Amino acid sequence: MQGNLREIDIYSILQMIEAGQRTGLLCVDTCNSNHCKQQTYLIFVSNGQVVYATYGDTSLSRLRDYLHLYDGNIKLEQKPINAYITWNIPEYQYLWQLLTENRINHIQANSIIYGLVHEILFDLLSLHQGRFIFDSTSLLFPHLNALKITPILSRVIKQVQDWKQLYPYIQSPDQCPVLVDMAQLHSALPPATMTKLEHWADSKTSIRQLARYLNCDIFTFAKAIHPYVEKGWVKIAFLANLNQVKHQLTRKLEHKSTKLIAYIGNEDYTSQVIESTLKAHGYEVIILTNPLESIGFLFKLQPDFIFCQIAMPELDGYEICSMLRNSTVFMEVPIILVTEQEKLVECIKAKIIGATDYLTVPFGNNDLVMLVEQYLESDMTSKINNTC
Incomplete structure (x- = not known):
């Protein structure tokens, strides 16, 4: 059995494996949509049940993360150690060794396997492209655990569907949280939770890893x-992207008087003109070319002024403007929509969705600077009047 994920999805493939009580290896080779990086997934099944799932590499990082729950002092070396296991998977081999040495028990080993399988299924059920092959001659023995496919599939697929509710603020389990407003977080979270977050949320640890450390699934x-x-x-x-974000945040803190202006749109002549013209007049400018990722960046950088192209894939300028206006962070920030045609309906x-104004392409450099200065001065005057 083999084919393309555009023709049949992972959910249907696993259901067929369960219904036919198949034994073997399901290998999925696909392209990660966030980083365009080739990724291979391996799911071992026995009599229609999942016995293990992993990536097509020899990394021990996942196992190390899970072992923090039980014994943070366990040291793992990346080399085969159990010759009697039919596949050279260090992750799986170490689980067996730790179990036989009584450093973890059966309940802990099964819990780790469940978490590892859950992660792989969460990634796979989110994919829509790639190739798969089921090989009935590739067997994994011995078995530590066997998971019924339907119950775990039902749980994971619901989480994949619910994950969409987190957009655009959280887009991928591989994104890294950074704690910014410590005072607000301390007031809102229990001390024990805050202590754990402060320890692990170091800007280098992903949502996926934090979920492992805190013994919960990715979506939760x-x-x-x-x-x-x-x-x-x-x-x-x-x-x-963290280095770019940190650089912009640092520059903003160091130069509080320098206004940060964001442009969301295609990397074209318009973006080049806006960037070069405004930088020449002393403004900090950042160009964001991915509409979905731009929302997250805007909340990190909190620019003083935003240009947003109307015609864009995935999210258009109207949708982005509407999302921003629903947040108190951007209720008063000038948002200018950029359009190539000045139409009454546009x-x-x-105005209906809350845009401050619109800018028609082509435009003059002086007109651009005057537009920015007009609304930044107006915004500053409004803040002064509100303070007084």
Whole structure:
């Protein structure tokens, strides 16, 4: 059995394996949508039940994370240690060794396996492209555990569906939380929870890893921090983008008088003109080309002024503006929608969803600077009057 995930999804494949009480290895080779990185997943089944699931590598990082729950002093070396196991999977081999040495018990070993399988299924059920092959000759022995497919599938698929409610603030289990507003978090969270978060949320630890450390599944942890991400007390970013975010935050703190302006849209001539013109007039400018990821960046950076292109894939300018206006963080920040055609219906819609104004392409450099200065000065005057 083999094929393409566009023709048949993982859910249906696993149901067929369960119904046919199949034994073997389901191998899925796919492209991670967030990083365009090739990833391989392995699911071992026996008589229609899952006995193990892992990535197609020899990393021990997942097992190390789970072992923190039971014994943080366990040291693992990345080498095969149990020759009697039919597959060279260090993760699985070490589980057997720890069990036979009585360093973990059967309940703990089964709990770890459940968590490992749950993670793999969560990733796979979120995918829509890639290839799969089921090989009935690839067997994993001996077995530590066997999980019925239907119950765990039902649980995971509901979490995958519920995960969409966390958008756009949380997009991936591989994003890293950073604690920002410590005072607000201390007032809202129990001391024990706050202590754990302060220990693990170091800007380098992903949601996926934090869920392992705190002994809960990915969605449960993400749902728990979602309200605080939405309020801006916790920031979320992919590890690869954290340096850029930290740089912008540092620059903003060091130069409080320098206004930060964000442009959301395609990386084209318009973005180049906005960036070069406004930087020449002393503004900090950041260009965000991914509409979905841009929301998270905006809450991290909290710019003083936002340009947003109307025509974009996935999320258009109207949707982004509406989302921002629903947050107290951006209720008064000037948001300018950028359009290539000045139409009455667009002007009306822009006002309805809360846009401050719109900018028609092409535009003059002087007009751009005057527009920014007009609304930044107006915003500053309003804040002074409100304070007085």
